[in-house]
Amino acid sequence: MAEVRLEGVTKMYGEQKVVNGFELSVAEGEFIVLLGPSGCGKSTTLRMVAGLEAVSSGKVVIGDTDVTQTSPATRNVGMVFQNYALFPHMTAFENLAFGLRARRLPKAQVNERVAEVARMLELESVLRVRPKNLSGGQRQRVALGRALIRKPAVFLMDEPLSNLDANLRDRVRMELASLHRRLAITTLYVTHDQGEAMTLADRVVVMNAGVIHQVGTPADIYEEPADTFVAHFIGSPGMNLWKVDVSAGTRGVADSLDLMVDTEFWPHSSGSENEIVVGVRPEHLELAEFVEVPGVRAAMEVELVERFGSHQLVHGKLVGVGYPIIARMPAEVEVEIGTLQVVAADVRRVHLFTGSSGERLGRKMSMYETVNESEIYGSVDGSRGGR
CATH class of the missing domain: 2.40.50.140 (Nucleic acid-binding proteins)
Incomplete structure (x- = not known):
């Protein structure tokens, strides 16, 4: 686990400022949800933490290390993407083991770690199955497992449930909440779904047009919205x-x-x-x-x-x-x-x-x-x- 700090982080695409002076401190083991409408800059912010997007100005700190200029591979973060990003020609086992094998870990250690994650995510029965033959929920759990197996200091999730149907999304959301309670990994989670934000988050960061409008517990932002944008955005209707x-x-x-x-x-x-x-x-x-x-x-x-x-x-x-x-x-x-x-x-x-x-x-x-x-x-x- 590690603390994450974003200090005045800004992202420019040409003349367009998509993230503007983002300030946030995430405690060790905290589950933070970045919530806002499409195009508000939340995914870009997450990708800057992962190192997949360069920071135009400001600083990203993980633990005690300024990682603003370092490569994604050195940041010790695990990322889960919206589209799962699984290798279609590999089995679930091979997808889970890929990162460990790339680091040349001993075969016995790879097998042990895969078995541990498969037990945790209830994937033992599908380890020899390729992604096209897995259900949506199983593919999502393989994607989660591939990120978890590296034992990252920080877990980053970019709308990981958006491709699931409503019933399956509810079930996987409960699994995520249970998993976080057990592992307590520092987590940044991006969504535009209020249900996910309100049920998963320790704190919610409400964004619009690249700017933070409010940071607070789900109860805080619902009961005491900071402005009219938060008031109208939070709640259904x-x-x-x-x-x-x-x-x-x-x-x-x-x-x-x-x-x-x-x-x-x-x-x-x-x-x-x-x-x-x-x-x-x-x-x-x-x-x-x-x-x-x-x-x-x-x-x-x-x-x-x-x-x-x-x-x-x-x-x-x-x-x-x-x-x-x-x-x-x-x-x-x-x-x-x-x-x-x-x-x-x-x-x-x-x-x-x-x-x-x-x-x-x-x-x-x-x-x-x-x-x-x-x-x-x-x-x-x-x-x-x-x-």
């Missing part, structure tokens, strides 16, 4: 985000949308900062009658209902402003297309971001135990009591 003008410094008003804004959040400034972005996850929106202390309440016109058996996604638009809105509701709630539904979110479930930069405004909204709700909320059409 992503967070509802609505721009709201703030009046009187303590309230936001946008026709059918009501909310209270704790003044400690508010950066009392002028211009564009008189606008904030309010965020609520679809699963935190309920029918208003069931929410005791609403931080946001809104009327939505239902345009589409997706039913999934255990739940339903209700798509619509906010009355008066036309903003899109998605609410995740229990399957037993009766919702029909074309109807008007009043939904709300508990004040503790509301997120606030600046209107200009999209950065998070402090913590979530606090409970207003001393506030008289009738003085804040009026009718659905936007009228207020107590004014």
